[in-house]
Amino acid sequence: MDLNIKINDKNHLDIGGADACDIAEEFGTPTYVIDENRIRDNYNRFYNAFSKYYPDFRVYYACKANTNLAVMRILESEGCCIDAVSPGEVYTSKKLGFPGERILFTGNNVTTEELKFVAEQGAVLNLDSVSALKRLAEVVDPEGFKISFRVNPMVGAGHHDHCITGGVMSKFGIMDNEAVEVYQFAEDLGFTPVGMHSHIGSGILDPEPFKLAIESTIDIAGKVHTEAGIDFEFVDFGGGVGIPYTPEENIVDIDTFAKENIALFKSKLEEHDLGKPTMYLEPGRYLVGDASVLLTRVNSVKQSYRKFLGVDSGFHTLLRPAMYDSYHHIVLANKMDAPNTQEVDIAGNVCESGDLFARDRPMPDVEEGDLLAILNAGAYGFTMSSNYNSRPKASEVLVKDGECFLTRERETFEDLFNKQIIPDYLQ
Template sequence: MDLNLKVNQKGHMDIGGADTVELAEEYGTPLYVIDEDRIRDNYKRVYNAFTKYYSDFKILYACKANTNLSVMRILEEEGSCVDAVSPGEVYTSLKTGFSPDRILFTGNNVTNEELKYVDGTGVRINLDSISQLKRLSKVVDPEGYKISFRVNPMVGAGHHEHCITGGEMSKFGIKESEAVEVYQMAKDMGFNPIGMHTHIGSGILDPEPFKLATTVLMDIAGKVAQGADIDFEFLDLGGGLGIPYEPEENLLDIDPFAEEITGIFKSKLSEYGMDGAKKPYMYIEPGRYLVGDAAILLSRVNTIKESYRKFIGVDSGFNTLLRPAMYGSYHHIVVANKAKDAKEINENTPGVEKIDVAGNVCESGDLFARDRILPKVEEGDLLAIMNAGAYSFSMASQYNSRPRPAEVLVSDGKSEIIRERETYEDLYNNQIVPKRLEK
């Protein structure tokens, strides 16, 4: 595992050239810190790897991972497109400069009002069900209206059962066995189906499921192209590319992965006669891979508690990072003010201890780590919870009436606040007490 860990001369952890201890002192804790250059590097790594083997290629950032406006602007500048799964994400994407043709809306259990809103923005719509198709036909004029469909390829993978989005237990997409029929139905209604999409799961480090899903999707697309006479403009392989969270995991080697995936893609285009003068674009939808390892959550140790176990209590909880409580997910933890030897620490290292890192939310499940090996931790120490760029603030809440943290962007050693820390007043801004209940 590459911790992406840098240590300065003071023995403090650095991120983006900025001292984490100084950031915590300046902005307070808990604090999300985002490394701009890491996001840009991650994007370029994926884009360059895939375009080396297939030039008609686009990245659609799965923005549910992190919709901070500055993060979105960084990726817009890099040339990314967007995978949006809600009208709110469509709104955010447009607000941050993405043109409608760079946004693909893939909603699930979408209302008619949401379909009307998305249609009004000019964003492309990727349909998840026959129900959506029929309801969209009543919301818009179908004649020539370009759409695509999400197909369930009966292949699923992911780091947790809640993150598996393909297969017979998944709520997403139309059945592969009915794909030809659905595309023909759309054509008969007057629609112009021009794309196909799939997504098998999230947090995938093993390329084999992704390769299998690509093969299956391309076979479905080939049968639809021939059976319903569809000329595809794009085929979207979805996202789910993982990042290493645990020490024994390694970063996905993106270049050979891209070579294998594009090889399958091109081979299937040829097999089904879809490799004419105008080949379909290949889309993929990374989210976590682009932003996950680009941020950390800084949290201050305020309590050392010797109970039946030893607990290290910090000033944040699952309201700031839900993944450990929701999925049992591992996040590496570094004592940021004692980071010098963080990469080499193991249970045989002198002076280390095995402890539980507990949050400040009133729930037994509010734990960032169980039996974690760390150097001796003291009250006042600063912990850096790694890989907090994806599904951290985007899943954050005000549970226990705790205001959400600030976010800071760093680049070349300089830091800028990109989201103000919420106040107690922010907890109640949109609430209205009826006159009869006022005191």
């Protein structure tokens, strides 16, 4: 089993050297708990695997996965760069110390004002349409302005249909067969196109689609090089590397993955005489997914037509099970040695019948007051949470070598009033 689970001598879940039960006691529930060392390990394992075979390599953290400020500072301190998808992510990254040159902005359906803002921040713009290109030309001086384009490599993969971003159904990128024309047009406008980007999807454990994407993207880059005379400073293959969520899934052997992909990358570069552009990858889930758990307490055990364990969080806290039917492994954090004795449904506190973390899940005997830990909650967990049902958002705690730091206060009812204005006549 490749799930990241550690147990201490009290038979409690250990997170980064801290006891899950103590954390729940001190900070309450629901709380996301993030293990700093695990993020650092994930980053270094990933970076070292690729840079060993191709030193001109950069990691752009897809910060949409987790924008906790401490998480971003940790990755900044490791020398990581940022894949930003919105002006808000660019703003946050800049404020946290990432220089513009280390931020790649890959927006989709962005306004002209947003393009202008991102350009003013000094981030590198990776454009997704001819419309964006034309509108960027209205708000910056294109002369010598470096840009890149996201292309659709016509390869797609992902753990759910919603997470496949290449192929004919995808809203992302320019078409492979218009690339030459678009790069040429960018040059005609005065821009200096220096990069090409593709991203096929998210949550992929199978190495094959990545290889197909490398082939297809470099074939497109080769055509653009030959026919439009573009020299590439970088090629970016996006993110998407999955992590095991179920006990049956295996962690990606990142060294073999890197070795094979880099070998293919080099041979494709040679085939098209593309020189030695820097290789970028944009992992999100791989860096932060297994570094965090969501602690949630069982507040009711109900035997109805089925047996339900009711907990103090819901899909407003962790959306993935409800949105993608995603499996998250759930453990009884205060009795880690207890054997499974039953199959139960684990339900949240939102007023929707789809608010379930698990159906028919083998679990030990669980009592009200017990503590559950929902594993692999570090990617697309807090960032996709909401205030649905007027539920305040969870707190977040960072653990470093057993020491705990509150990095986000739990919201209060007062926070539900933030930014709302009741017109005078209704006061």
